[in-house]
Structures are given as structure tokens and as C-alpha cells.
Amino acid sequence: MRFGAEIWTSAPWPYRPQPLSDELLSSYLIRTAHGLSMRPVTFTNAVWGSRDLLFGQDIDNYAPAAVIDRIATGTGLAPHAILGMTFSPWRDDLDIGERSISRKPWILPVSIVSNDRRRPGLQFCPACFASDPRPYLRRTWRLAFATVCTIHKVEFCDRCPHCRSTLQPHRSPSLRTCYSCGGDLAGAGNQASRRLVTQTRAFEQTLRDGWTDFAGKPIYAYLYFRIVRQIAALLVNGKRAEKLRQAAAAALGGDDVPFNKPNARQPVEYLHVVERRRLFDLVARLLEDFPERFVGICAQAGVWRSHIVKDMGDVPFELDEALCALDRTPYYPTDAEVRAAAEYLRRVKGIATYRELKALCSESRAAIYKYMDYEREQTSPSKRRLEALKILHSQK
Ligand SMILES: [Zn+2]
Numbered sequence: 001m002r003f004g005a006e007i008w009t010s011a012p013w014p015y016r017p018q019p020l021s022d023e024l025l026s027s028y029l030i031r032t033a034h035g036l037s038m039r040p041v042t043f044t045n046a047v048w049g050s051r052d053l054l055f056g057q058d059i060d061n062y063a064p065a066a067v068i069d070r071i072a073t074g075t076g077l078a079p080h081a082i083l084g085m086t087f088s089p090w091r092d093d094l095d096i097g098e099r100s101i102s103r104k105p106w107i108l109p110v111s112i113v114s115n116d117r118r119r120p121g122l123q124f125c126p127a128c129f130a131s132d133p134r135p136y137l138r139r140t141w142r143l144a145f146a147t148v149c150t151i152h153k154v155e156f157c158d159r160c161p162h163c164r165s166t167l168q169p170h171r172s173p174s175l176r177t178c179y180s181c182g183g184d185l186a187g188a189g190n191q192a193s194r195r196l197v198t199q200t201r202a203f204e205q206t207l208r209d210g211w212t213d214f215a216g217k218p219i220y221a222y223l224y225f226r227i228v229r230q231i232a233a234l235l236v237n238g239k240r241a242e243k244l245r246q247a248a249a250a251a252l253g254g255d256d257v258p259f260n261k262p263n264a265r266q267p268v269e270y271l272h273v274v275e276r277r278r279l280f281d282l283v284a285r286l287l288e289d290f291p292e293r294f295v296g297i298c299a300q301a302g303v304w305r306s307h308i309v310k311d312m313g314d315v316p317f318e319l320d321e322a323l324c325a326l327d328r329t330p331y332y333p334t335d336a337e338v339r340a341a342a343e344y345l346r347r348v349k350g351i352a353t354y355r356e357l358k359a360l361c362s363e364s365r366a367a368i369y370k371y372m373d374y375e376r377e378q379t380s381p382s383k384r385r386l387e388a389l390k391i392l393h394s395q396k
């Protein structure tokens with residue numbers, strides 16, 4: 001097709017697709033370009049000029065009003081429908097504000113340098129691509145808490161499975177083709193864990209509804225997501241993160257291996273999808289029966305209120321209330337929890353010493369003496385162990 005230059009700057013475009021469900025604005029523009037038999041960059045340069053590279057910006061994250069208006073003229077769509085393809089509708093519920101800067105809570109950064117996407121912040125579901133009549137990119141794929149597809153129950157990918165390139169859809173011949181190796185991004189995908197599918201569904205539902213039930217009460221989505229992000233950060237960053245992961249994994253299961261991250265303090269949005277899956281598996285375990293479980297695990301790990309709310313600014317009332325229990329009463333892990341912690345230590349360290357058990361279950365001394373391993377062989381039980389066993393028997 002050949003058109004005069006004025007068609008790109010004033011008149012409606014000859015091809016005007018309808019936006020698809022949850023479609024990203026960048027995906028919509030790429031599909032429009034493909035429908036006009038143009039390369040996306042050639043198309044956007046024809047409309048906006050080549051001085052300001054449109055794909056040199058994260059237009060899903062922030063689309064200037066002039067860009068929105070021009071797309072409205074070209075497509076006949078209402079401006080609010082175009083804004084609806086950006087992250088703008090999540091402004092309040094994710095507390096991401098109006099700012100044009102790229103770093104926002106929960107939004108995965110793609111770190112654009114000229115037209116290049118340096119970070120794998122655009123995830124995809126291979127099964128969505130495989131079943132799409134017209135492959136397209138979803139807004140949900142840019143969210144840090146989304147690590148699995150809740151429709152197909154498969155794990156998200158954040159790189160080409162063939163060559164490990166990040167997705168650069170504006171440089172690909174089709175939205176399901178890798179720009180670098182030409183490989184097909186569609187496939188069956190790896191099956192996701194049931195826990196992650198359930199938790200991700202709950203997150204998505206909260207974002208749709210604007211509120212959720214939390215600790216037995218309704219809470220606004222923006223407060224809920226602030227609390228969830230804080231719990232996730234506690235598991236990743238800081239001196240107590242390792243203890244917290246160990247205590248959580250010992251009592252609730254999950255993986256306590258440190259997260260692969262380039263800096264000591266790393267926002268959760270900067271973790272790659274494999275690491276975020278491990279992280280949100282632990283987060284899901286800690287959110288169950290909130291706050292009792294969470295408070296118990298924190299007490300075991302020596303994580304107190306002041307550590308939890310550090311750098312949080314205004315502490316949501318719902319979290320503050322839950323953490324009161326943490327300040328008032330020391331947590332006594334149950335007999336079963338101490339036994340589980342001892343088994344965990346034997347599995348990962350070969351031995352459950354007094355010192356290590358004490359670090360995990362500090363306040364339950366009697367149970368610690370019951371389940372600990374001795375580093376040297378004892379000729380007769382120590383006085384303290386006999387006392388501990390006597391207390392345990394008298395409790396029955
Ligand atoms: Zn899918």
C-alpha cells in the first residue's frame with residue numbers, strides 16, 4: 001500500500017483493528033502496522049516522525065496526551081479506550097501514580113536504550129500465543145506478581161526459549177516470533193504449580209475489583225498490594241531475609257535459597273521470572289491464614305514490627321493491627337513446628353543443632369531440647385534435657 005504523507009498525520013488510518021481483551025497499547029500499534037503491511041518502526045516514524053522514536057519509550061507505561069490524541073484520530077477509538085490499553089487504569093489500585101518515570105511498583109521494567117529492551121520485563125504465555133487466532137501481548141504480562149498464566153495454568157517465560165533474547169515485538173515479523181532468532185514463541189509451556197495459579201488468580205481478582213478480603217476484613221486493593229509487596233521485599237532484601245525464608249520454608253515448605261539478584265537491595269520488579277516464581281510461592285504460603293502464620297514465622301525468624309514496616313512510609317492500619325500481636329507476645333512454636341524445623345535442618349545441614357534450632361524456634365526451649373541432635377554423643381541425658389522432657393510430660 002502507498003499513501004500520501006498527510007494520511008499518517010491527519011486522516012484515519014486505512015486499517016483500524018479493534019483492541020483485544022487486556023491488550024497492551026504497544027501490541028495494538030504493532031498489529032495496526034502489520035495490518036498496513038508496514039514495519040512497526042516505519043509506521044510510527046511516518047505518524048510521529050523519526051526524531052522521537054515512539055518505541056524508544058515505554059508507551060504502555062506512559063503515553064503522552066499528544067500520542068493518545070493522534071491514535072484516536074487514526075483509529076476512531078475514544079481516548080479513554082486507548083488509555084485503557086496502558087497501565088493508567090491501575091493507577092490507583094497499584095498506587096503507581098501519574099508519573100511518567102518508568103520505575104513504578106509492580107510494573108516490570110523493560111529498560112529501553114534507543115529501541116532496545118535490555119530487561120526481560122515483557123513476559124509471555126506460550127500457550128496463549130499458541131491458541132490466539134491473532135497473537136497479541138497482554139497488559140497482565142508486565143505485572144511483577146504475575147508469574148503464571150491463570151487461563152492455561154502454565155509458567156510465564158520472559159525470554160525466547162530458543163536463544164534467550166528478551167522480547168522486542170516491534171522488531172519482529174509477527175508478535176509470536178523472536179526478533180533475534182526467528183524462533184516461534186508459542187508452545188505448550190511448563191505446567192504451573194496449583195498454589196501459584198490460585199494466588200495469581202486472587203491477585204488478578206483484587207486488581208479487577210479494587211478490594212479484597214484480608215485477615216477477615218475487606219481492604220482496598222492499593223493497601224493490600226502495598227502489604228504484599230512489603231512481605232515480598234522482606235524475603236528478598238535485608239539482613240533478616242535469609243532467616244525469614246528459612247523459618248518459612250521449615251514450617252510451611254517452599255524454597256529458601258537466596259534470590260539471584262545483582263544488588264544487595266533489589267526491588268522485586270527487577271527479579272527475573274524464575275526467581276519471582278520462587279518468591280511468590282513463599283509469599284502465597286505466608287499470606288495463608290494471615291496474620292497468624294505470618295506473625296508466627298516472623299517471631300521465629302527474629303523479625304519484629306520495626307523491621308517489617310521499615311521504609312514503608314504510612315503503614316496500612318490492617319498491617320499495623322496484625323503486627324501488634326508480634327510486639328506483645330513472644331511466639332511459641334508448637335511441638336510439631338519444632339519437630340518440622342529439626343527435620344528441615346537435618347535435610348539441609350545434616351544435623352539439627354541446639355544453636356540452629358534456637359535460631360528458628362527461639363521461645364520453645366522445651367521442644368528444642370526434645371528434638372535437637374547432639375553434636376557429641378551423650379553418656380547420659382543432660383540435666384536440661386531431663387527437665388525439658390519432664391515439662392513436656394506434665395503438659396500432656
Ligand atoms: Zn496463557
Ligand SMILES: [Zn+2]
Nearest residue numbers: 160163178181
Ligand atoms: Zn530467539
